[in-house]
Amino acid sequence: MTTLGGNEALVRALLAVSRCMVALADRNLAAMDSDVTLAQYRTLVELATGGPQRSADLARELDVAPSTLTRMCDRLERKHLVRRFHRVDDRRSTWLALTPAGRDLVGVVMRERLRELSAIVHDAKVDASQESVDLLDRIxxxxxxLPDAQWWQRWETSADPLDSVTLP
Structure with missing residues (x-):
């Protein structure tokens, strides 16, 4: 068994919380009937966080093979959630960006997760100290x-306007 260091209890609690967060995201996607898998949603979130990206960079960030990313983005493009393009200054690389529909889907799922998390915290009768909030922010x-406020700022501008690029 792997040693977890002096913070074993915290690490194990965070592992349990991470399982809850994955289950929550999966439930939210299923409830929306969006036909988007968790892996596809992760791609959309990365584009919302990082903005338009070269497909090779996005594959590396997601830790998937470029061919896997290509197939995933084929599906997301058919659903009108992402688009591929070439930048005027970089015609050789394929870039990926969220469409307004992709950005909106991420926002709807995140807002629903926020609502559900608020209910969970309420039901658990948690009254978090600033120290515990700071701990979570550091993690x-x-x-x-990104911290939550920064993430939402990036999300607001994550759908790249078509007129700023040259399409393939």
Whole structure:
């Protein structure tokens, strides 16, 4: 068994919380009848977080093979959630961006997750101290993710306008 260091109880609690978060995201996607898998949703969230990206960079960020990303984005493009394009200054690379529909889907799922998390915290009768909130923020940042307020700011501008690029 792997040693977890001096924070074993915290690490195990976070592991349980991560299972809850994955289940919550999966439930929200299923309830929306969006026909988007969890892996596809993760791709949409990464595009919302990082903005338009080269497909090779996005595959690396998601830790998937470029061919896997291509097939996933084929499906997302057919659903009008992402689009491929070439930048005027980079005609060789294929870039990916959220469409307004893709951005909206991410926003709807995130808002529903926020609503459900609020209900869970209420039902658990949790009254979080600033110290515990700061701890969670540090964990989020250490994982490479954005704090919530920053994430929503990026989400607001994540659908790349068509007139700023040259389509293939």
């Amino acid at each position: 989020v940042e250490a994982s490479g993710e």
